[in-house]
Amino acid sequence: MNEGSRLESCDLNVTHCQNLSKALQSNRSLVFLNLSTNSLSNDGVKSLCEVLENPNCPLERLALASCGLTKVGCEVLSSALTKTKRLTHLCLAHNVLEDEGIELLSYTLRHPRCTLQSLVLRCCYFTPIGSEHLSTALQNNKSLIHLDLGFNKLADSGVKLLCQTLQQPNCNLQELELMGCVLTSEACGDLASVLVNNSNLWNLDLGNNILDDAGLNILCEALRNPNCQIRRLGLENCGLTPGCCQDLLDLLSNNQSVIQMNLMKNSLDYEAIRNLCKVLRSPTCKMEFLALDKKDLFKKKIKKFLVDVRINNPHLVIRPQCPNTESGCWWQYF
Template sequence: MLNARVKDLDVSRNQPGESAQELLSATLKDRHREITELRLAGWKLGDKSCEMLACVLQSANSLTELDLSDNNLRDSGVQFLSKGLSSPHCILQTLRLNQCHLSKTSCKHMASVLQRKPSHLRELDMSGNDLQDEGVELLCVGLRDPQCKLEILRLNQCHLSKTSCKNMASVLQRTPSHLRELDMSGNDLQDEGVELLCEGLRDPQCKLEMLRLSNAGVSDKGFFCLAVILLLNPCVKDLDVSHNQPGESAQELLSAIKDPHREIKELRLAGWKLGDTSCEMLACVLQSANSLTELDLSDNNLRDPGVQFLSKGLSSPHCILQTLRVAGCKLSDKCCKISACSLQSANTQAEQCV
């Protein structure tokens, strides 16, 4: 039996076998146990376990975070869970269903959960499932509901296209909009999808602070739209556009970040094929008054000249960068020495360089 003081339990990536039911019963159904966070990722859970978890959520409990990622839940399992999530006793705030073999049907179940009164759910991860555009359309019915208070939504690698961007834009335009973080990385959104998403991002109701569009098939036209949005929407503080092909619009985006009225704190540009010119512009950003604390330039062809430009920015008294990632950037021994000198500068605040 668990000590009654244990509140956070992570038993992921284990093989509980038939003991899974006993453990769930002992830890969650016992009213003397106040488990608030439970991680059961990779447990090979199915319908029966979801039914038991639903019973727990329907009874008086303290559970606020539940991670069921990498389990074979399927739509039938989520249907059981939705009954528990819709209970007035359920106070769950975070639910992770990453890679659970779900389809659009699960989106319909989750939409009904988001529409319940009151809705406590604040974070939902449905990444790595074959939801497709139709699934996101169903989910957005719940996201647009006045009862929905969801702040973080992850839909990474869900086989989505530009159609899902149009639906998500309508969510960002709702009054009031509670969504603060959106991850649609690993989907074939392309430029047209980003343009549609930008319609929501430019709306005054949009309060999105973190946007992740890594590996989304975005090129020149899409990046130009993002650059314009960054100038119009001061809320965005964390931007991940890694592994895309920005073309000439790379300069437009970096110019927008340089604007003193923008407060970009975290910027990920991995796999951008950046060269000297972009590094020179990034150095200008670091040398000006800015809010950048994390910069990811991994998998770019920076080489010695690019790092020399960056070192000037890193040595600036305006630079407050704490994390710099340059993995896979073809740096030579000379580059490493230049970086070391910059990091040893009296002005640099970098805490992590990888």
């Protein structure tokens, strides 16, 4: 029987990690291991890597968020990732890996024996230089389908480098998370090219970037393209105003793929939401989930429109939160 273990925030240190590694040497059933928010440091992760390198190690998912890992530990980890036969999900969020650490991990992604399908690098303190390393790695990687780069200072230039690879038809990436990456509307042209040319990409989260209405206009044109396969789109806190309403209306009316969208923390007024509801109430609308701010959903004037949507389009759910998905936060599902 497959097993999982959640040991996050357990005050574990290097010594504990060494003892745990010895215990894991003989374990043949542990497939999920969450060690996040422990002071493991590079030395502790090095002990774990000795287990990962064992061809009989059954681990498939490993979470090491906030473990004090740095670029020094990435070298050992990168070596282990080319030897493990089963590890498919790795979370390294909230570790100071920097560009040098990302470069080491990128060498692993280019290795033909790399089995990773999901890699979480959220808040790992890298820049457009790290993006360039990842872009090169993705050109040769065939296994990775989920990549979380949220809350790193990629900027428009870093995303441009990524998009050069992502828009290639042979890119296998399916889910890309770019929340809080200091993007502006200038990045949307490159992202639009990816949406039109990459038929594998179905989940894109751009939340907490100042895309503004101009950026959404560029994205919407790509989203309406019949080649675009995006089903889940995150636009939370993207600087959108009522000026983007027509683009949203056209998207909801004509798009055949987007079924989940997050529009929370944007300045959409009463008129904008009312007009959205006119489209959403149609039984032909493809949307299945829409996230809007709680303060808007509970306004008396708006509630009557939402009731109308619920009656006429019962398959659509509108809530002030986005549903959790295993792909987005898999380490919380152990």
